[in-house]
Each structure stands twice: as structure tokens, then as C-alpha cells.
Amino acid sequence: MPSQTLTRAERQRILRTPGRHELAPERWMRLLRLRDLALGAGVPLLLAVLWQVACDAGWIDRRLYPSPLDIIRTAGDMWQRDTLWPDLLASLRRTGLGYVIGSAVGALFGVAMGLWRPIRAALDPLLNALYTVPKLALLPVFLTVFGFGELPVVALIAVTVFFFIWISTMSAMVAVPEGYREAGVTLNLSTWQMFRHVMLPAALPEIFVGLRIAAGVSVLILVGVEFVLGGNGLGHVIEQGRTTLVLGQTYVGIVVVALVGLVFSVVVQLIGRLLMPWSRAGSVMRQL
Amino acid sequence: MPSQTLTRAERQRILRTPGRHELAPERWMRLLRLRDLALGAGVPLLLAVLWQVACDAGWIDRRLYPSPLDIIRTAGDMWQRDTLWPDLLASLRRTGLGYVIGSAVGALFGVAMGLWRPIRAALDPLLNALYTVPKLALLPVFLTVFGFGELPVVALIAVTVFFFIWISTMSAMVAVPEGYREAGVTLNLSTWQMFRHVMLPAALPEIFVGLRIAAGVSVLILVGVEFVLGGNGLGHVIEQGRTTLVLGQTYVGIVVVALVGLVFSVVVQLIGRLLMPWSRAGSVMRQL
């Protein structure tokens, strides 16, 4: 029957076969991880090489923008003269302390405001307004309250970080699907248990996004504060290089700050993964 | 039978009755909204009154920290002399433009990196490092690229906002439950349709948290940039008040900035609610 044949010819074939991932999952994962690493390191390297070439070719004025090799050289010099290490340490101490304090208080407010509407209603407009108050403009207040030395610097970082964690945590708490809470109600959970076993884990992924954002913010604000306050730290290194036009020093400072931010962010993400083993369970597609 | 009686006496009674919300939902919602408003306005007002009292009583040095009434008076003066309005407008224009551009580009990167792992792998370390580069330290680069005038200011705001939206969007995309994608696969969605109808709406709530955070950030960075650049704007008002010791002006600037931030944040949240009508559908508990 011709029509039958025709119909057969028209048939579409769809194949479902194992992909490379299914055929050799371990090898494929290793390959993927290698690819990721290569890409992640390759792109910045490529940019650095381009920059170097542009400098060598004279397209970029080397007096103003040192080349990557210049920066490495300067960094080596500074390292040998022991002028980078103490600043790095000072900055790490400040930002670490400020970050931890700010995150803790921010999470506290976020949780309280996320869980209880009256607290949210009472504090949301106020905190929203305070959020955008330029903290550096309030320096006199900080100096008066916290005296001098490390304390106002740490306080400024903590206050800034606070707002980011507050918003993330509060939003995350409010966004927890009600089903989880309802199940908790039938399990007779106390407020604390409900928080500990239901709200917190449900909100954790979003809170960690906030923590990651705030990690960067804490480094940024640290540098900003050190521009004007506290006579050492990476911000000071950058600022001093800038005002005295020792630009090599400035760019070394910038690169170190960027690396600190990168490491900080990676650490926060790793902690997140450790704390949320379930977040990758059952994921099949996402690996590709 | 005494034992039977005893058992009866031991019985616990649990009642499930309509709450105030169920008995008169509309009235109750109105009351709640009123309470929220009262709390939201009351707390800042209370703080202002306390501050005023402290100033009047001389606990706070009025020459350094003007009282709320002083600030209002100064604001009135400045308004009449037409010295506040143009700065406010200039700042709003800059921050609005920078925010929109930064958010758009950030969302673009966030989406691309959230959806395609190779892009994520390639750019994540680089952007993570750039995130914490103090943008103000790169002012010369911005000026060289964007010339003078509004452009570098807007660019600085846009670049800063970019990173926040990028992280939020990317995290939100990666966190979209796979089930949604799987359903989309069986519906033969194209990449664009999958994005438009599945990934974007699923990620929207988290993206809006990022947008809210970035709204504040854009105002903060605006003020920071105007401290050093651009002879007008609210940051200039604050800084000029500080450098000329007209502290009333500084505090007026700070208060106006705070209000701008508050309004900005509220607007972003309202837009979010409009765009996500489903987010409140079916919610029963959350109203209380």
C-alpha cells in the first residue's frame, strides 16, 4: 500500500541514548571540572596577556597604567620590603571582624523581622532609610562613639554588612513556602524548633547569596574606609599610591584586594555547600 | 467507674475557632495595615523626638550634631533658596540612569551565566575578583574612557550595581528547581521560551531581592562618587557642608539621601509585587 509506505517515510525518529555524562560519569565530571578550571583561570590570564601586549606595544601609557609584569614586579618589591604583608593582615583582620559582627547582627534582625510582622512593620522603613545613609558622612558620629583605632573601622564595615544580610535574611524568611511551616505546626514545633529546623534551612540558600554579596561589600567598604581612616591596610596602600602617584603601588593594592575578594567569596560559597548538602542531592541536569 | 471518670478529667481540650482575621477579614486587614503604618512611622518619629530632646537638654553638642528641628529649618531655607532641588534632581537622574543600565547588564550576565555552565565557569572567577575592586580607585580609567561630565558618574554607579544584580540573578537562576525545567522540556520549549516562561518567573523573587539591595547600593555609591566628582548632587551637598562646616546642610543632605533610598526601595518592592501577583496568592498565614 503506497499510502502506508508514505506514512512510514514521514515518521520522525527520536533517539534517547546515553550522553557522554552517562557513559562515563566520573571521567566526564573530571573533564568538566578541568574545563571549568581552565576557563576560569584562562580568561583572566588572557586578559592579562592582552593588557601586557597593549602596554608593550605602547597602546596604553605605561606611566599611568602599569603592565601586569610591572605590577608583579612591584608586588615582589613591596613583599621583600615587608610593606605589603602588614597591610594585608590589618585589612583581613578588620574585614573579617566587621563581616562576622555585621552578618551576625544582620541575620538576627533579618530573622526577627522575617518571622514577626509587627517587628518588620516597625523597623522596615527606618532600616530602609538608614541603609542608604552614607556611612562615611557619619564618620564624626562613629569617631565619637567608638573613639579611634580599629574600632570605628570595624564598626563601619559591620554596619554596612549588616544591611545586606538583614535584607537577604528577611526576604528569605518571608519567602519560605508555607507548606514547610504548616508541617511544622502539626509537629508541634516550638518557635525555636520551627526556626532551627524549618525556617532557617529553608532560607539558607538565599541567606548564602546575601552572605556572598556581603563578602564583597565588606572588602569594598574596607577599602573605602581605609582610604580616609586608619593609617594602614590595603585601602591605605591604594590611596597612598594614588595621592603620591606611585601608581604601581596602587595597582598592586587593587590586585591584592581583588584576590582577597575572590578568596573570600569562594570560602563563603564552600561553607554554603558544606552546610547545605541537600542542595545538590538529586540534581541531574544542573551538572552540565 | 471511677477510673473512667478520672480518664475523662484528664482529657485535654483543644479548640479550633475563628481568629480575629477570620471573623472580620477586611476590618482586620485594615487594622493590621493601620498598625503597620503607625509602627513604621512611629519608630522613626520617636527616635527623632528623643534626639530633639537630647539636643534641647544639651546632651548632644548642637554645633556638631544639629537637632531634627534644626535640620528641618535648614532644609526649608535651602529649599527656598532653590539650592536643594537642583542637586536632588541631578542625583536622581544619575542614580536612576546608572541603576537601570547596571541592572540590565547585570541581569544579562546573571542570566547567561546562570543558564550556561561554561560561561559561568569562564567568567565567575574574573567577575568575583572585579567585584571587590574599589571602583573609585579606578576613577582615572573611568575618566579616560568616559570623559568628564555625567558619563563617568553614571558609569561608576552602573558598574557597581552590575555586580549585585549579576550575583543575585545568577544565584537565582542556578537555584530554580529542576522540576520546572523538566516540565518545560516536555513542552518542547525553545531556549528563549524556557527562559521567558520558566526560568525568569521562577527566579524573579530572588532577583527582586537583588534589585532591592542594589537600589540602596546605587544611592550609596552615588553619594560616594559625588563626594569626589561632579560639582553638584546630594553627595556634593553633604561633602560641601562638611568641608565648609555648615553641618546643617550636611545633615539635610543625609536625610534627603535616606528618604531617596527609602522611596527607591519601596518603589522597587511595589514593582515586584505587581510583576509577581502569584507570590501572594494562596498565602494564608503570612498575613498575620
Add this chain to the structure above:
Amino acid sequence: GGGTPVAESTVAGSPCGAGGRSDPANRDAKRPVARCDKGLPGPRPLPQTVKLRFATAVKAEFIAPLLLAQSKGEFQKENLDVEIVVLPFADSVPQVLSGNLDGTTGSLEAGFFNAVNKDIDLTWVAGNFYPPDAADPAKAQTGLWARKSLFTDPAKPDLAQLKGKKLASNVGFTSSTTYPMAEAFKSNGISVNDVEIVKIPSADQVTALKNGAADMAWLVDPYWLPIANDSNYVLVATQPAGEPLGGFFFGPALVGEKRAAGVAFVRALVRTINTYLAGDYQSDPAAVQAIAETTGATAEAIKGTPSLVFDWEIRAGTTQREQDWFLQLGRVDYKTAIAESELVDRSFYTDAVEGR
């Protein structure tokens, strides 16, 4: 406001006269400052309008010559179209080099010397000002203020007692005030390295003094006002007399191919000083009003600090003296001082006042 003797006598026929010049080596506090008559030297408009762009870190009274020259049309008379952008000195240097700016304003901070050392063409072509009572610590003014209680005899403060104390500063010893401070310390037998720098922005230094965060601070206008009459603080060092520590810097174009425009620019500045900013200009309400308008400050705030002595001339040896201290303190990244001839070009203002 205060005042300073002014060189008189204008030689008839010359665009300004002998009063427009003084011996660069003369740093006498009572030295007459260079001045011409009002409205002189007269404009000599360029054949074609030249656009120039200059940077200033802030719009404040001390930059009034530039601001008023623009607002009063003095640049226009020279057929110059000058745009003023607000930018810190350090940030403006790259822009001068790349041609985005024709010149900038600032003081002799370490960055200037480092820049020139790196072959960045920047030339100091005109001075700016000095405080009227410079070198007279009895008069409250810009200078190093210290807590009185630090000294055994506050009437005759011995700076040696500041050893180990905290100095509030926004940049540390890289600014132009390093030189007067260092000289003051040296004459009391201590070094600036003997004090501890506490980094605090200028606007917050008084707060720092008050809450004990710092023991002393170099307070510039107008930050010393709140403690001017406070018996707890004493002024222990001031800017040197008769010696501007900064001013106007030209990029390569203005020194080279656009030299005529450079001279016209300086001529307009000089004329502005002579016309509006000579002597105790703050007693002239119109001048105060003009400054208030261009800086955005209130008239009262301007009158709160005394009239400055605007001086377009560059004293001999200023660059050497600054560099000496920066070299000694290691604040510049080279070892031997750059010669004044590579840093300074006085020909612009001499040409301006001599009508060339």
C-alpha cells in the same frame, strides 16, 4: 580679615608695572606682594577662541582667582573658554597627561614630584595664596593645632613634647604642609617621624582632637574656627610667610604649542586677583558675594576666615624645600631632588605682567 602691604607704583605705559614682579628669593613676611592696578594687565584676546579645561579638588575660597576669572568673564576677555571640573589633584594628573585636561590646580604634594620624575609633563606656572598672618602663631589661623595640656608651658609650647603623640592627618606626610610642619619640628629638635600619624579626614580632625583620637592636627580653613577661641588648644606651627605652597599646573600643550593661551590664562588670573581679590577683599561685599556664588558657600562662612593673600608668584627654592623633606621621609620614589628648572616655569606670569 587681615591685610598685607602691597607693592605700589605702576610704571606708566607698562601693562602692570614694577609692582607686578618681586624678587623670587625674597621670602620676607613683610615683603610687598606683587600687584597691578585694578583691571590690569589688560586683556590681549587670542585670535581664536581656545577651549581649556582645568581641574580643582574643591570649589573653595582659596581657588577664587580661577572661579572669579570664569564667572566675571576675565577668561572670555582673553578669548578663552575655560571649563572647570571638580577632581582631586592626584586624579587629575592622568587626565592632564592624556590631554583631557589642560592643567590642574593643587599644592606641592609628593605626587607632583613623583609624576614629574616619571616624565609626566606637569609644570608649576603660578602660585596661589598664603594666609595673611602666616608665621605668626599668636593669631588663630591655618596651622598645626595641639592640645594645650601636652605642654608644660602652654604659653611657650615646646614641640619636643609632642614626641610620640598622635597627629591627625588625612594623607600623612605627603602633602605640602609636610614642609612647614617638619621645619617647625626640626627647629624644636624632633623629627616628624617622632609623631604618630592617625589618618582622619580634614573635616573630622576637630572631632578627633576633642574625643582624644588625636593630640594635634594641621587644620586648614575653616576647620580651625571651632577651636580658635577654645583655651584647650594652641596653635604651634603655621604655613611659612610669603610663600605659596601650590597653585596652577600646566600640561605639555599649554607649555608648548598652546603657550599663548597659557599666558592668556595666567593673565586673566592675575587680572582677576588685581581687580577683585587684592588686599582685604572680604570688606567688599560684591567680592564676597561673587565668591559665595561660585563656591556655593554662604557669605558668613567666607567671612569667618580672614582674607587670603593671593600671590601668583613662585618663590625661589619652594620646590627644593618641599622635596628635601619628602626625600628625607622617603615619600618620593627617587633619590636626588629634581631641579627647580624642571618643575617651575615663571615665564607665564612674567610675560603676563610685562605684556608679552
Add this chain to the structure above:
Amino acid sequence: MTAAILAEGVRRDFGAVSGLGPLDLTIDDGEFVCVVGPSGCGKSTFLRIVAGILRPTAGEVTIATRGDGKVPLSMVFQDHGIYPWKTVEQNVRFALEVNGFGRAEARQRTDHWLGQLGLAEFRKAYPSTLSGGMRQRVGIARAFALDPEILLMDEPFAALDAQLRQVLQEELLGLWQRDRRTVVFVTHSLEEAILLGDRVVVMSARPGRVVRSTEVPFERPRAAAVRDSAAFADLKAQLWDCLRHEVDAYLATVSGGTDA
């Protein structure tokens, strides 16, 4: 006998939609009541009100417990109600621990019930790696392990294969008979309802009211053979008619609109 659950004029509106009509129902202490009714009629809503998750819009539910169990009430949710951030084991054990069971007992009960429900092998698995039926079994294990005085079950066996369903029905009956727990069991299977319940309650279409409440006349323990009896078929037919009437009414009302 005393009432364990006494619902009087219970209504629940969701905005303009009334989800549960005025419902009056008395459930005796120790009674096993099966609830059937058209989809969307308010069965889950009723259970949620009894469980204290929702409040009624009007009316009142009085719950009386003997106080001889650690947990007064617990519920098996239609959509499982388990936590994705806890492993199978943690989901069960944590519920026990927060309800006053000691560590050892909690562990022992968890092990027991995971075993009964065929989940022992998956104790360390996260719910996202389980099949639908396995997830439902976790919810069932949790409720059974808690051994509540009143057990609310919302279509608990819907996602289970016929065999497992039978096994669990027997487990449930064993549990119920041992301590005479009160059970409210929502199901869509009339057979299941008749096989398990002391009484079958038929609800009307939304907003659900009780349209019929029938005692099941079969002796316990009921053998599977009961299914083949004429009385069983008869009862089932009656309930079926009653229910069909409701469903037809429902479909007639709601399917209107643009479709003929």
C-alpha cells in the same frame, strides 16, 4: 464514648471562594472515620483546620485527647510535608525528638518504621532523590512513628502500589487497634474506605458538607474476602451513587462557562 473531634458549623472561606461549607461532624474517641468526597470539596481544608494549620472562618472544632500519648495530633499530608534538607531518617527522627521521645527511643522507632515502609536502604537519602511513592512513605513513617492520639491522614496511600497499600493498611489497622487511636482518613477509594473505616463520611461538592455518614457493618478483623460479599458491593454502590450525585452536580456547575 466521648467525642474526640466535634465540628460544629465549620466553614472556611478563601477570599470570595468558600472552600468548606458549614460542616457538622462528630468523631468518637477511638473511631476510624474515612472521608470521601469530590476533588476540591474541602477535605484537606477540614483536616488542616483540625490540625490547627488553618482557622475556620466560622464555627468551631473541639478536639479532646485522652492525654495518654506523647503527641495529641499528627498528620500525613497529601503532598508529603517532609523537609528536603533532612535525610529520610532525620525527617522521622527529628519529629520524634522534638515531641519528647528520648534519643534512644526515637532512633529505635525510626528504624522500625523505616523498615516497615521499605525505606531502610534509603535512610541517608535526601527526599529529592526519592520517587513520589517513597516520599509519601517518609511522611507516613513520620506520622506512624509519632503514635499520635489522633491521626489525620490525607490520601496517604494514593501514590503507593496496590501491594504496599495493602501492607500499610494492615499496619495502620494494627496501630489503630492496639491503642484505639482516633483516625480520620481521607481517601478517594471507596473500597479502601469501606475496608478500613468504622464509618464512611461522604462530603458534598465544594463547599463541602456532610451528605452521608454510614457505619460500616462488617466485623473486625476484616478479611480481604469481605470485598467479595454482597453487602460490601451494596454499600459501595450506595456510596458510589451518593458520590456520583455530588460529582455530577459539581461538574455541572463549574464546567459551564464557554464550553457547551
Add this chain to the structure above:
Amino acid sequence: MTAAILAEGVRRDFGAVSGLGPLDLTIDDGEFVCVVGPSGCGKSTFLRIVAGILRPTAGEVTIATRGDGKVPLSMVFQDHGIYPWKTVEQNVRFALEVNGFGRAEARQRTDHWLGQLGLAEFRKAYPSTLSGGMRQRVGIARAFALDPEILLMDEPFAALDAQLRQVLQEELLGLWQRDRRTVVFVTHSLEEAILLGDRVVVMSARPGRVVRSTEVPFERPRAAAVRDSAAFADLKAQLWDCLRHEVDAYLATVSGGTDA
């Protein structure tokens, strides 16, 4: 007759867990195949592989479509698979529009199927305001409206009351008979399987293989009375035995561990 779905040695592992054993199955074009099997044996996994959501770890599935429908394949998910950010109506209509149905036709089909499924009144409602059964009906409406050449259904009627279930079974049969669509229907109800299918496939316990594949000998259209026939009871008993064997094996293996 040609095969619509040809599965050859299909396996799927999840890490160390093998979810689906080597499975060989041929489903003819236009055939209605019901799949039963113990909970967790890999039924959903198989459907997901056919639907292209998952790839097999080994083996191959070949799907052949006639190309006479707009949509080659569509699936009703065990957990509904509908989007909370779309209303009931949007959930259905959007699926139609992206699959090449014109606006007018999409609207008309949406209206039709929402009506058939008793959802017309809730067309503007978001899924979070629906009952479990209503949500499942949205998923069914979407799949039916798409009128795919191959329809994969994963326990589609589990959350529906007995009556609605019957109504929808008839709808499904009507759809199937009209265009002779290929249907793969996973269910836990043997009755449903026998009543609907041309063939019933019994899967083994995890990792699921085909342990039995039985043609259903009843003529179509099948009246409900078929249930009462001896042949029906016999077939059911056979399948039941086969299945029990699997479930018992399953329970014996997995419930081990700490529990005796």
C-alpha cells in the same frame, strides 16, 4: 504495525543507586500500555527517559512518531509539573501557544479542557490556591489539550475521586480511540490498568525490569460491567500475584538493616 517506542536494554543509575534495570519494551504505534510496579521501581524514571528529561545510563530508546500531530510527546507528571506563576488558564494556553497552536485555537482548546475537567470556574486562579486534585487536573488538561502523538501519564488520576477518575478515564479512551494516540499510562490500580490498557506491563522491584507483559483480552469499548466478569478477576489475580512477588522481594531486601 510499527513500534512507537522501542526500549532496548535501558538502564539508569543515580550515582551508586541503580534506578532502572535493563529494560526492554516495545510499544506499538497506537497502543495503550499500562505500567504497574512497586513504588520506587523506576516507572517515573522510564517515562522521564522517554520524554527526554533524563538520559539513560545505558541502552537506547527509539521513538517514532507519525508526524501527524503538532506535538510529538507530552507528559502528565506525578507531581503535576505546572507553574505556580501562571494561572490555571495560562498554564494550559501557554503550552498550546508555544507548540504552534494559533491563538484562537489555543483559547478554544483551553476552554474546552478546563470545562471538561471542572476547572472553568478556577481559570483565573493560581495553582497555590487549588486543592491537590485540582492541580493534578490542570496538568491533565494541559496534556490532553496538546493532543500529542505519544501521551506519557505518570499516575495521572491518583489524586482524583473515584467518579472524576471514571469520567476522565472515559475522556482519555475517547481521545485515544479518535486518533489512535500511543499512551503509556503508569498506575497503581490494577483495575484501572486492566480497564484501560491494551496491554499491562508489570515491572519488577528496583531496578525495574519487565517481568510480565499481558495483553488484555477484553473487547472495546469495555463496559464497567467487565469488572464483574470472571476473566477480569482472574487476570487481576494473576497480575496481583506477579506484583506481590515483586513487592515482597522488595520489602524483604530493603527493610533489613536494624529492624528484625
